Amino acid sequence: xxxxxxxxxxxxxxxxxxxxxxxxxxxxxxxxxxxxxxxxxxxxxxxxxxxxxxxxxxxxxxxxxxxxxxxxxxxxxxxxxxxxxxxxxxxxxxxxxxxxxxxxxxxxxxxxxxxxxxxxxxxxxxxxxxxxxxxxxxxxxxxxxxxxxxxxxxxxxxxxxxxxxxxxxxxxxxxxxxxxxxxxxxxxxxxxxxxxxxxxxxxxxxxxxxxxxxxxxxxxxxxx
Amino acid sequence: xxxxxxxxxxxxxxxxxxxxxxxxxxxxxxxxxxxxxxxxxxxxxxxxxxxxxxxxxxxxxxxxxxxxxxxxxxxxxxxxxxxxxxxxxxxxxxxxxxxxxxxxxxxxxxxxxxxxxxxxxxxxxxxxxxxxxxxxxxxxxxxxxxxxx
Numbered sequence: 001x002x003x004x005x006x007x008x009x010x011x012x013x014x015x016x017x018x019x020x021x022x023x024x025x026x027x028x029x030x031x032x033x034x035x036x037x038x039x040x041x042x043x044x045x046x047x048x049x050x051x052x053x054x055x056x057x058x059x060x061x062x063x064x065x066x067x068x069x070x071x072x073x074x075x076x077x078x079x080x081x082x083x084x085x086x087x088x089x090x091x092x093x094x095x096x097x098x099x100x101x102x103x104x105x106x107x108x109x110x111x112x113x114x115x116x117x118x119x120x121x122x123x124x125x126x127x128x129x130x131x132x133x134x135x136x137x138x139x140x141x142x143x144x145x146x147x148x149x150x151x152x153x154x155x156x157x158x159x160x161x162x163x164x165x166x167x168x169x170x171x172x173x174x175x176x177x178x179x180x181x182x183x184x185x186x187x188x189x190x191x192x193x194x195x196x197x198x199x200x201x202x203x204x205x206x207x208x209x210x211x212x213x214x215x216x217x218x219x220x221x222x223x224x
Numbered sequence: 225x226x227x228x229x230x231x232x233x234x235x236x237x238x239x240x241x242x243x244x245x246x247x248x249x250x251x252x253x254x255x256x257x258x259x260x261x262x263x264x265x266x267x268x269x270x271x272x273x274x275x276x277x278x279x280x281x282x283x284x285x286x287x288x289x290x291x292x293x294x295x296x297x298x299x300x301x302x303x304x305x306x307x308x309x310x311x312x313x314x315x316x317x318x319x320x321x322x323x324x325x326x327x328x329x330x331x332x333x334x335x336x337x338x339x340x341x342x343x344x345x346x347x348x349x350x351x352x353x354x355x356x357x358x359x360x361x362x363x364x365x366x367x368x369x370x371x372x373x
Contacts, residue, residue, distance in 0.1 A: 009317035040272070047275035048318050054279070055319040 001030035001122075002095045003129045004037060004115040009048060015112045016049060016091055017058050023087035024049070024114070025080075025102065026066030027094035034129055036115050037093035039066040045093060045114060063087065070098025076105050084109050120151070137208030137215065143201065145187035150204075152180035158201035160184075229283040229349040231258045233342070234273065236266045238296040239332045240288030244342075246335030254342035258286075265289070266327075267300025274311045278320060284349035288328045288341070301329065321352055 006012075016022050024046045032038030046064045053060040065083050067075045070092060076084075084090055084106050092099040093114040102111045120133040134151035140158065141148045150156045154164075154172040161181030164171030168182040188194040206212070235241040241262045247254060263269065266289030277285045287308050289301035305327055312322035326348075328341050 009314075043272050044275065044314065047272055047279060048314055050279055051275060051315070051320060052318040 001033050001120070002097070003034045003118045003121040004031050004095050005118060006036055006041070006045070006093070007114055007116055009052070012045070012091065012114050013049065013052055016089060017053070017056075017060065019087075019089040020059065021061040021063070021087050022049070022089045022091055023063045023065060023083050025070065025084070025090050025092045025094070025111075026064075027070040027092075027098050028066055028068040029071075031093065031095055031098075031115065032066075033123070034121075035127075037095075041093060042066050045091070070094035071101050073101075073105055076102075081106070135209070136204075136206070137212075138205060140201075140204070143196070144184045145191055145193065147180055147184050147187055149180050149184065152178075152183075157181070158204055227353075228255075228257045229346060229353055230281060231255075231284040231286065231342075231346060231349060232277040232282045233258050233260045233286045233288055234263055234266065234269050235260050236289045236296075236301070237262055237264050239290040239294070240266075240328070240330045240338060242332035243288075243330045243334050243338035246333070247339040247342075248335075250335045252336055252339035254339040255346045258342045258346065265295065265297045265300035266304035267295070267297055269304050269307060271307060271311045271314065274308070274325060275314065278315065278324070283353060284324045284326075284345060286326050286328060286341070286345050288330050288338070291329045291331050294331065324349060324352060 024042045026032070026039055026042035027037050028039070031041075035041065042064045046062045049060060049062050052058075053062075063083055063086075065080060067077070067080050069075050071094070084102070085108070087109070090102060090109050090111040091114050092102050092111045094102070095115065095117040096113065097117075099111050099113045103109055119131040120135060121129040122132045124130045131151050133148060134156070136150050140150065149158055149160060153160055154170050154177065155162060161179055165179040165181055166174065168179055169175075170177035170179045185194065185197065188197055233240075233244075235244060241260065244260055266287055269287050274285050274287075287304055289304050290296065292301065295301040308325065308327040312325055315325055316322040326345060328345075330338050330341060
């Protein structure tokens with residue numbers, strides 16, 4: 001899933017406080033799962049804005065609404081459209097995709113982000129998420145025992161490890177980052193394939209990743 | 225003091241609420257401005273309940289649950305401790321003094337302790353409203369006030 005964290009409240013309040021009527025718009029997919037932008041977080045943020053407005057003497061009319069996915073046109077139903085049109089500002093707590101797509105669907109609306117979008121990650125335990133994929137457009141994990149050195153090595157090395165690997169940890173943050181190359185070697189050994197790591201990996205074609213510019217997927221068979 | 229502080233106390237049915245009941249039976253005095261909301265467990269306390277209490281005009285919010293290790297639902301009070309700590313940061317972000325929110329642990333048998341905590345918290349809120357001080361030093365160290373059984 002796409003993971004995100006709420007922006008600092010001061011930053012959010014500064015963005016919304018000059019508007020008389022705002023809509024806090026949540027997203028029911030990835031950011032709900034990572035507890036940053038779902039229905040509950042919409043309620044919390046709306047309540048916080050109301051409380052702050054009361055404390056500071058501002059007048060802000062806050063409406064709450066959550067749709068299943070802000071990155072999909074079909075979920076912007078009539079009720080949502082009405083609420084977006086009635087608001088002076090949409091405070092979207094979807095990922096960066098949802099915030100942008102909201103104004104693509106409603107060009108007259110002004111939407112600002114309430115979250116900082118982080119990474120493609122997995123839920124490691126309740127309340128903890130870790131990065132697992134970098135969306136490089138050319139998946140290589142089959143060569144590495146199913147582990148991704150692009151996303152999980154601080155240097156994205158395909159021929160690791162580097163000299164910063166110590167006791168299975170990465171020198172960038174030994175307390176929090178495992179050296180993925182240690183894990184790759186452990187896994188390949190477990191699979192009886194460690195000899196495959198002798199082969200040098202060729203230079204990766206990064207044009208399929210962000211380096212090739214903004215990307216698009218077109219499925220002609222699915223187009224209407 | 226300009227006015228009586230309005231205090232909402234979210235109390236666990238199995239401990240603090242029973243303690244409040246016992247306080248009454250024992251004719252212990254505690255301020256009438258402490259309004260109790262009975263919950264099946266403090267694990268039921270939702271951050272939005274706390275925020276909405278402040279929005280509705282509460283001057284202070286106390287959450288009172290079982291002592292650690294005594295929760296009827298095993299971990300409900302531990303979850304409440306974490307949730308109240310997080311709610312304090314959210315409340316502080318809005319400009320409200322987080323000392324207006326506190327978590328207490330009070331066993332069902334501790335009627336006098338409930339009355340004592342209610343009195344202390346009311347005094348704290350009164351002081352904050354009058355600008356004459358912050359939380360009682362004896363309480364403010366850990367952020368969570370443990371009952372001395």
